[in-house]
Amino acid sequence: xxxxxxxxxxxxxxxxxxxxxxxxxxxxxxxxxxxxxxxxxxxxxxxxxxxxxxxxxxxxxxxxxxxxxxxxxxxxxxxxxxxxxxxxxxxxxxxxxxxxx
Numbered sequence: 001x002x003x004x005x006x007x008x009x010x011x012x013x014x015x016x017x018x019x020x021x022x023x024x025x026x027x028x029x030x031x032x033x034x035x036x037x038x039x040x041x042x043x044x045x046x047x048x049x050x051x052x053x054x055x056x057x058x059x060x061x062x063x064x065x066x067x068x069x070x071x072x073x074x075x076x077x078x079x080x081x082x083x084x085x086x087x088x089x090x091x092x093x094x095x096x097x098x099x100x101x
Contacts, residue, residue: 018082
């Protein structure tokens, strides 16, 4: 299992988890009342679950040759979406939503 904290406008919004089974769970922090991570994931008490990395987070990732170079330099399997996202989180993302390990 791997996890990271998700911040919206520098406020901790929730936890994104990749389970040992390869599924994904995003849960907002109890009492969080700020803006949602994205319009497709409004703030709610129940966690979001998916067999794939949620589209909002997946769209933060590089594609094509940039992804190949990143995975080679970081020694991360090219198909490891969560691993690449975690490795790149502190290096490259410029957004109102930040992912921190």
